[in-house]
Amino acid sequence: xxxxxxxxxxxxxxxxxxxxxxxxxxxxxxxxxxxxxxxxxxxxxxxxxxxxxxxxxxxxxxxxxxxxxxxxxxxxxxxxxxxxxxxxxxxxxxxxxxxxxxxxxxxxxxx
Amino acid sequence: xxxxxxxxxxxxxxxxxxxxxxxxxxxxxxxxxxxxxxxxxxxxxxxxxxxxxxxxxxxxxxxxxxxxxxxxxxxxxxxxxxxxxxxxxxxxxxxxxxxxxxxxxxxxxxxxx
Numbered sequence: 001x002x003x004x005x006x007x008x009x010x011x012x013x014x015x016x017x018x019x020x021x022x023x024x025x026x027x028x029x030x031x032x033x034x035x036x037x038x039x040x041x042x043x044x045x046x047x048x049x050x051x052x053x054x055x056x057x058x059x060x061x062x063x064x065x066x067x068x069x070x071x072x073x074x075x076x077x078x079x080x081x082x083x084x085x086x087x088x089x090x091x092x093x094x095x096x097x098x099x100x101x102x103x104x105x106x107x108x109x110x111x
Numbered sequence: 112x113x114x115x116x117x118x119x120x121x122x123x124x125x126x127x128x129x130x131x132x133x134x135x136x137x138x139x140x141x142x143x144x145x146x147x148x149x150x151x152x153x154x155x156x157x158x159x160x161x162x163x164x165x166x167x168x169x170x171x172x173x174x175x176x177x178x179x180x181x182x183x184x185x186x187x188x189x190x191x192x193x194x195x196x197x198x199x200x201x202x203x204x205x206x207x208x209x210x211x212x213x214x215x216x217x218x219x220x221x222x223x224x
Contacts, residue, residue: 034212043115043202043215044154089154097142097206098167099213101154 010106013084019077021105023090028071032093035064035075038104039086047075047088085109113137115216117203123222129191132219134203136185142206143186144213145178146170149199157201160186161208193223 036044145157158168162183
C-alpha cells in the first residue's frame with residue numbers, strides 16, 4: 001500500500017542553526033499533510049499543517065514546504081533550540097480523517 | 112482547555128491476560144481515534160469513532176481487540192487475550208472533524224510479557 005516515509009531516521013543539529021526535516025509521500029491523491037512533534041513520554045503534538053493547494057506555510061519558527069511534483073514535504077525549524085529535540089513525524093491525511101504516519105526523524109540539538 | 116487524556120500511562124501484563132485502556136477526548140470533539148506504535152515503527156491507525164458510532168475499524172489487527180465509546184464520550188480499548196506482539200504505545204486522538212487537526216493524548220505504553 002502507499003505510505004508516508006521519511007528520508008533520515010536521525011538528525012543532529014547545532015543549537016542556533018536551522019533544521020530541515022524531509023519526508024517523501026507516495027499517495028498523489030493526498031491533499032492534507034501535517035507535521036507532529038513527539039517528546040519523550042508524550043503523544044504527538046501538532047506543529048503545522050498544509051493543504052495541497054499551497055506550497056508553503058509558515059508558523060512560529062517553523063515553515064512547511066510541499067512539492068507535489070516530486071511528492072516531497074519538508075519542515076524547517078529556524079534557530080533550533082534544545083527544546084526542539086524530539087521525534088518529528090510527517091503524516092498524510094487520507095479519507096479526511098485517517099492519518100498515515102512516517103517512521104519519524106529523531107532530532108538532537110547539540111549545545 | 113484540557114487535552115486528550117489516557118489511562119493508564121503504563122501497563123505491564125502477562126500473555127493471555129486482559130487489559131482495558133481508556134481515553135477521554137477533548138470536550139466537544141465528536142471524532143475519536145485510536146492509533147498504536149509498535150516496536151519503534153510508524154504510528155498506525157486502528158479505528159475511528161464519530162460520537163458513539165464506529166466509522167472505520169479497518170486498522171484493528173484482529174478480534175482480540177474491542178473498542179467501545181458508549182454515550183459518545185470516553186472510549187475504551189480492550190485487548191483480550193493479550194499477546195506478546197501487542198506490546199507498544201497506544202495513542203488516542205480527537206478532533207472536531209471537517210479536516211481539523213487531530214489532538215493526541217500521551218499514550219498508554221503496554222508491555223506484554
